Amino acid sequence: MVKFKGYEFVDGGVCAAAGFTAGGVIAGIKAGNTTKRDLAMIYCAERCKTAALFTTNKVKGAPIIVSKEHLSDGYAQAIIVNSGNANTCNPDGIEIAEEMCELTAEALEINVDDVLVGSTGVIGQKLDIKPIRIMIPTLAKSLSPKNSGDALEAIMTTDTRKKEVAVEFEMDGRKCHVGGISKGSGMINPNMATMLAFITTDVCINRELLEKALRKVNDLTYNMVSVDGDTSTNDTIVLMSSGLAKNEEILCEDKSYEKFENALYAVMMNLARETARDGEGATKLIECIVNGAPSEKAARAAAKSVISSNLVKAALFAADANWGRILCALGYADADFDISRTSVELASAKGKLTVCTDGSGISFSEDSASKILSEDEIKILIDLHDGDESAIAWGCDLTFDYVKINAEYRT
């Protein structure tokens, strides 16, 4: 986890902010599943100002269509989510997503328009509403500020690591929180968001600024992650604000707004980074930092191109300092810069090594390189020496297990 001054990591995940409770139960949505939680609920005692971002894929899961409609007034109070089935490309998907919201609204005694819905899992198989119908009342009764972990478990699919982060900070003398849970391991190339991320806060903030902060921070975090280049049909990120921290409402981009935005960055950056680390089959987190770019757009394109290259990813799996593939990926990035000035360093907890300057290779110790690259967190530091802009992107290595997981996922 990357620490930020003035923000303390705390427990509680999506329930760290005042007013929020969560739960997760086993509904048996995927036939034969009787051991893993697969139905999650997040609830706030207050109606929340809510911002959300959804996939840019033209194929959109039914839950996204329903959630967008329910969020048209900018408010939400609960989220219901299942794993094991994406409820996407099904003729009756919208009716089923709508019914999930209705059942939740009934159990919580709130308005159906204040319920958002999410689904993740296999595409194109009918989602059976029966087990969901049976379990929603039980799930509603189980809601507790202590159950962020249960909700998280219930939204996970091929994830192997729990992605849950919350921070505490002060504003106007009040304790404030931003926290969240996130899932996603394959089909991840968020052009918008990861598959599912739910963030909550008790900071009191104007709705437009809430949305502005979400968009900006998402661009710097989830949108800079790629596991396999496949943008999912169900990507969803929701940010709910209860306002219960009782700070003075943030109404413009002042210091308080900045403080909130930084807290959101601390949470979303760590969630996004852990998503890359937990890429399907991954053994290493790869962080690519591009400096000296002529524009932010160029920096972003360059960093993302490197962490997205199958060849770079396979080389790092083998701890092989094949920097030529890094240069190749920079070269086909959609960005204008002078490649003949580029330098590349490889770094990890075991040290740092320059492998390329002025666009050409320099001699280096293969032993040192291999030692550095054998760690499970690798940094690729690129300086384009062609401007002042920077970007960071996160990815993972390409391994036998990635192929294994995806060759076997559906069956």
Place this chain on the structure above:
Amino acid sequence: MVKFKGYEFVDGGVCAAAGFTAGGVIAGIKAGNTTKRDLAMIYCAERCKTAALFTTNKVKGAPIIVSKEHLSDGYAQAIIVNSGNANTCNPDGIEIAEEMCELTAEALEINVDDVLVGSTGVIGQKLDIKPIRIMIPTLAKSLSPKNSGDALEAIMTTDTRKKEVAVEFEMDGRKCHVGGISKGSGMINPNMATMLAFITTDVCINRELLEKALRKVNDLTYNMVSVDGDTSTNDTIVLMSSGLAKNEEILCEDKSYEKFENALYAVMMNLARETARDGEGATKLIECIVNGAPSEKAARAAAKSVISSNLVKAALFAADANWGRILCALGYADADFDISRTSVELASAKGKLTVCTDGSGISFSEDSASKILSEDEIKILIDLHDGDESAIAWGCDLTFDYVKINAEYRT
């Protein structure tokens, strides 16, 4: 091989056209290599009108820079190519590429400006000119119209299949030929060409039309192939015309031009298709045919998105009819169409099966699907029902061996 009426497949590869000879020898360019040919030469008795296309990667191999300069007058007579080292990102790369041309010109007693040069292999390691200097005279003496296969072997790296095609056809009562050799297995996402393809013809044709035909056919063939999404730094395709078929020179886009363009398509389409089949680690050729698109651009983007998706590729490795991933890849393609009309069929020598209509799944026999997908040539037939345009793209499955090859390639 896909047959075309009026064009007969013949032997001879890059030497099938009148005037051309070739050769390939073992120079020992990669340390320890004493068994595989690694230095190739292609030569024509006449100076040839020549068109070429090179990588769009900003990082360009030194041989590309030198070849572009030598081709500025539109003519070439010989090509010298090594495998085992890409001569790219080396401070002295251009001098070495230039010396390869000079040595070739000397041995063949031709002008250095009429020699093109290519290199393929690892990036960023100094190319030792000594073994090349020693072997070029021997290579020049070995040139023969029978040695297309030797030249082909010498340009191969991780390729496992020989990609060599030639066709014979009639024009103005003369026998005409188009033939070529091609290498490429990984780092293949030609935004222009595969790594290396050398095509020759004896058809007499105006130079502008030669280039026009190459560009057009390349867009329909190599530019529609992807193995791993990595656009190489050394992609090169060269088309040389000796004119020795003695047909009337083609000066405009008449029926003779069309005949020549079709011959070029027959050769390049089959070479490109075999390149996809020979993708690193591949066990299956995947052909995606998109019909009913609102524009050719949309059809191309849709077809290429499907064959490029790691998730689709991994599913097909497992013969798993996970059509949801096909729809997902269509959904994030950079193309405008109405996804709710889309239908998908899977086909092979074992039969054809509809798996999706109107953007939603339909029930189908998993047994039939698995039988169809167990073949080594799979067709994905997509109808967008949203226009009249079509496109074909070629790819391969993503396997354990892809990871293995690329995790071990450099070391």
